[in-house]
Amino acid sequence: MTVLLTGATGFLGSRIAHALITTRAEPVVALGRGDPSRLRNRMVEALQVVGAGAFDGRHGGRLRCVSGDVTEPWLGLSPALYARLAGEVDAIWHCASDIALTGERERLYRVNVHGTAEVLAFAAVTPPHCKLVHVSSVAVAGARPSGHVMESDLSDVHGFETHYDASKYTAECLVQQWAERHSRPVVVLRPSIVAADRTLPEGAAGHSLSVLGNMLEAVSQGGAPGIPAQRPRARGLSLRLRVSSNASFNIVGDRYATEAMIRIGHDRRYQGAAAYTFHMVHPEPTPIRDLLAVIEDQYPGLRIECADDDVPDPTAAEQFMAASLTGFLRYCRHQRVYDRSNATAATPGLADPAPIDAAFLRGALGFARHDADHPSRAH
Numbered sequence: 001m002t003v004l005l006t007g008a009t010g011f012l013g014s015r016i017a018h019a020l021i022t023t024r025a026e027p028v029v030a031l032g033r034g035d036p037s038r039l040r041n042r043m044v045e046a047l048q049v050v051g052a053g054a055f056d057g058r059h060g061g062r063l064r065c066v067s068g069d070v071t072e073p074w075l076g077l078s079p080a081l082y083a084r085l086a087g088e089v090d091a092i093w094h095c096a097s098d099i100a101l102t103g104e105r106e107r108l109y110r111v112n113v114h115g116t117a118e119v120l121a122f123a124a125v126t127p128p129h130c131k132l133v134h135v136s137s138v139a140v141a142g143a144r145p146s147g148h149v150m151e152s153d154l155s156d157v158h159g160f161e162t163h164y165d166a167s168k169y170t171a172e173c174l175v176q177q178w179a180e181r182h183s184r185p186v187v188v189l190r191p192s193i194v195a196a197d198r199t200l201p202e203g204a205a206g207h208s209l210s211v212l213g214n215m216l217e218a219v220s221q222g223g224a225p226g227i228p229a230q231r232p233r234a235r236g237l238s239l240r241l242r243v244s245s246n247a248s249f250n251i252v253g254d255r256y257a258t259e260a261m262i263r264i265g266h267d268r269r270y271q272g273a274a275a276y277t278f279h280m281v282h283p284e285p286t287p288i289r290d291l292l293a294v295i296e297d298q299y300p301g302l303r304i305e306c307a308d309d310d311v312p313d314p315t316a317a318e319q320f321m322a323a324s325l326t327g328f329l330r331y332c333r334h335q336r337v338y339d340r341s342n343a344t345a346a347t348p349g350l351a352d353p354a355p356i357d358a359a360f361l362r363g364a365l366g367f368a369r370h371d372a373d374h375p376s377r378a379h
């Protein structure tokens, strides 16, 4: 079975590629940006990070890289290669996306909506047995503040927090319409915040918590351009952030999320004109209080205050954090729970993901690496 995978150089895509190649022995065609040799180098580097170095020549033979761009006509391929691939692939995993939570609408819609439409046009010319797996997000629930979000829910009645979640919602609508119009099944996977609790090497594709951890470190060290110098160790630093102290979010470990996605997207068969939707989430939400406690523990001079409204007279550090984290902070007001009945029914025997405890959060925020960079810190 040959799998065409978009977004394979990214955090999630590289994990999916690694699992397909190494655990299911599938040939993978990675469609990505840049010339083929550079793309292949990036892919091999990404796969070595995921496999902690265990990606060798035997595995490399199952990886093919083609230069393309999901926003371009013919996916940026020549019409001949487009037609050849369409006849060759047995599955398409669409994982490419622009995940900039603070991004402009036009930019996000170009990749997430128009790009998905181009992938759907390609899928339409593949033979009926070719499976389509679309990687979406729990963010399609938009601005819904609370409640039990079902895997069958797809609605815009609550509006959206960011252009990102609006774009992911719109893309999912296109996918549903495609399934009906072409009388074919589509698998829709909706991960929550997928995080790795291991130290990621410099330059590797990161995740939301590693990005947040790097930002906090930069603020505390005052070393990066454009980041206000603050040294919480030397003098108490109070940061007021517009987040609700009762909020929670769903964080799930990358190993569980990857295995669940592969079992659902690769191992199972689907029939009929329907979008089969699965939440790739942790059974328990993570209270924002737990995350803030881990951060304050890392930076003893730092105190983070939760503000229900806009912060009056923000300091330079508060302005920086608010501007950089606009999208993320908006989700930090929700108290939603995600149903995972479809996902658990489709993954019998798969153990629930490990708890998201302080040790996991420290690892995901990269604090172990930051401590190693500053040996004087004791934990």
Ligand SMILES: NC(=O)c1ccc[n+]([C@@H]2O[C@H](COP(=O)([O-])OP(=O)(O)OC[C@H]3O[C@@H](n4cnc5c(N)ncnc54)[C@H](OP(=O)(O)O)[C@@H]3O)[C@@H](O)[C@H]2O)c1
Binding pocket: 006, 007, 008, 009, 010, 011, 012, 013, 031, 032, 033, 068, 069, 070, 071, 094, 095, 096, 097, 098, 099, 111, 115, 135, 136, 137, 138, 168, 190, 191, 192, 193, 194, 195, 205, 206, 207, 208
């Ligand atoms: N990570 C999470 O926690 C999470 C949670 C929920 C949902 N998701 C969803 O999972 C998917 C992957 O997310 P991620 O975290 O892995 O993102 P990521 O690390 O930013 O990777 C995005 C991937 O998309 C590719 N891409 C972007 N624009 C493209 C274009 N025009 N043509 C071709 N490829 C393009 C990127 O290629 P380059 O390397 O060339 O930039 C990269 O491979 C997305 O659909 C996202 O919405 C992720």
